[in-house]
Amino acid sequence: MSEATPPASWPRPYWQPGEDEVVLQFYVFGKFAPELLIPSPRYGSPGLPAGVEIQRFQNAVLRQWEGYPLNGALGRLIREDTPEAYEAARIAPEVLVVRGVLKDGASLDYLRDTLGVLAGMLDVGGTAILDPQILTLFDAAHWRRHYLVKDGAPPRHHVLILRSDEGGDRSWVHTRGMRKFGRPDLSLRHVPERDLDRAGVLCEKLVELLSLGAHFSAGQQLDVEGLPDGLVAQPGGSLDDPEFNNTHVEFSWPE
Numbered sequence: 001m002s003e004a005t006p007p008a009s010w011p012r013p014y015w016q017p018g019e020d021e022v023v024l025q026f027y028v029f030g031k032f033a034p035e036l037l038i039p040s041p042r043y044g045s046p047g048l049p050a051g052v053e054i055q056r057f058q059n060a061v062l063r064q065w066e067g068y069p070l071n072g073a074l075g076r077l078i079r080e081d082t083p084e085a086y087e088a089a090r091i092a093p094e095v096l097v098v099r100g101v102l103k104d105g106a107s108l109d110y111l112r113d114t115l116g117v118l119a120g121m122l123d124v125g126g127t128a129i130l131d132p133q134i135l136t137l138f139d140a141a142h143w144r145r146h147y148l149v150k151d152g153a154p155p156r157h158h159v160l161i162l163r164s165d166e167g168g169d170r171s172w173v174h175t176r177g178m179r180k181f182g183r184p185d186l187s188l189r190h191v192p193e194r195d196l197d198r199a200g201v202l203c204e205k206l207v208e209l210l211s212l213g214a215h216f217s218a219g220q221q222l223d224v225e226g227l228p229d230g231l232v233a234q235p236g237g238s239l240d241d242p243e244f245n246n247t248h249v250e251f252s253w254p255e
Helices: 072-081 083-091 109-123 140-147 193-211
Strands: 021-030 052-058 094-103 126-131 136-139 160-167 170-176 185-192 221-224 227-232 234-238 246-252
Touching: 021 083, 021 109, 052 109, 072 083, 072 136, 083 126, 083 136, 094 109, 109 126, 109 140, 126 140, 136 140, 160 193, 170 193, 185 193, 227 246
Parallel strands: 185 246
Antiparallel strands: 021 094, 021 126, 052 094, 126 136, 160 170, 170 185, 221 227, 234 246
16 A cells, blocks of 8 residues: 555444443564654554554563463463464564553544554564454464455454354354454354354354444344344453453353
C-alpha cells in the first residue's frame, strides 16, 4: 500500500453504544534501532490509536517478570506448537510490548491502525509477534500471511476456535480473543460429533457478527439450520475466567 493512500475505514454495521471495552496486547520480539521509527503508513496506519502504547524492554529483564509469556503453561504450548518462532523470540535481545484498553466504538479502525504498527515493527527488526489472547506466536512471515490481507484479515483470523472433549460423543466448542473486539467469547456446549462441523461454521459466523458490533442478550433465541428449536444465549462468566480471560456467551446444544 502506498504511503499516500488514505486508509479505508473498517466499519461495524451492527454496533450499538454501550460500556464495552476493547483490550489489545501483543509482544514483538526482535532487535531494534535506538530510535524507533515505525513505517506504519505503508500499511494504512497513521500510528497507534489513543489508549494504546508501546513499552520497550530488554528480553533478559522482561524474562524475570512473573507473567513473562514464554514461561509457564503458555510458553510450553508455544514451544510445542511453533518451536522455530519460540527460539527466535527466546534469543531476541528486545521486546516491544503493545497494549491498551479502549472504549468500544463504531469502527475497527483502532485494530487496523494497531496492526499497521505491528507490521511496521517487523520491517525494522521484529522477528516474532506473540498474541497471548489467542495463545499464538507468529514468526514474521506467518504473521504477514495471516494479517496483511487486502481490505483487512477477516475477524476469524483474530480469534482462536477450540474444541474440548466433554465425554461420550459430546464436545465443547469455544473461542478466545474476542476482547480485541470488546465482545464476550463464545461457548457452545454439548455438541455431538455429528454436528461438530455445523458448530464450527456457526462459531465463525458468530465471531464475525459480534466483531462487527452485535450483542446477545440473555434468553435471546438463535435460529440454527438443522436445529428446530434453535439455541438460547446465556451471557455470563467474568474477565478472570482462565478458560477465556473474558466474559462469554454460552449456547447449549440440544440433547
